[in-house]
């Protein structure tokens with residue numbers, strides 16, 4: 001069983017997701033206490049996919065995060081670097097154009113997507129800033145980015161309770177439902193290590209995104225960041 005460490009070596013991260021692929025979606029639902037579905041709806045609203053648009057769902061895993069954009073009539077490309085997650089996705093959604101690719105070296109031409117989105121993926125990418133620049137490169141001028149990621153609860157007492165949940169309650173629950181419980185130790189550690197809302201917004205700005213803003217979900221357990229690629 002593979003568990004990535006906080007230096008996020010790409011081969012370790014990919015192998016860890018290969019291990020959890022089969023039970024990934026079920027485990028998500030259980031560990032998020034059902035919130036995962038609400039977060040996905042909020043992402044769908046923020047992306048606001050329309051028929052005819054091209055949407056890149058980066059670090060798409062099994063493609064569950066890509067479904068709402070396809071349902072809205074957009075052409076969605078789910079892209080991931082875990083062969084195990086891609087295989088599971090292709091089994092479930094054979095009609096989706098799954099693409100193998102690393103977020104820091106995307107196999108797409110400049111400016112081809114109207115919107116690039118990434119759900120619960122950016123935190124796992126070792127070179128965050130390189131990924132933010134690659135996402136900008138493949139987005140058309142005037143196009144948008146939407147990032148859904150675990151973040152920092154805004155209210156201090158809630159932050160403490162949540163931190164306890166992550167470090168104490170989550171590992172035993174993960175042992176009961178996941179095929180690789182150690183992966184959920186990495187999950188807890190990587191959430192604690194991740195930049196808070198203003199810090200991630202600053203990194204989006206530094207990568208070249210404009211009109212950067214965010215919205216907290218479930219008190220800031222998750223944040224939705226968005227930005228626009230400057231036109232011309």
Ligand SMILES: C[S@@+](CC[C@H](N)C(=O)[O-])C[C@H]1O[C@@H](n2cnc3c(N)ncnc32)[C@H](O)[C@@H]1O
Nearest residue numbers: 017059060061065080081082102103119121124
């Ligand atoms: C927690 S899963 C999220 C999957 C999906 N977006 C969802 O919301 O269910 C994170 C995914 O990020 C992928 N990933 C991590 N680093 C990546 C990278 N550098 N390039 C492409 N995919 C990556 C992993 O393989 C994994 O499938």
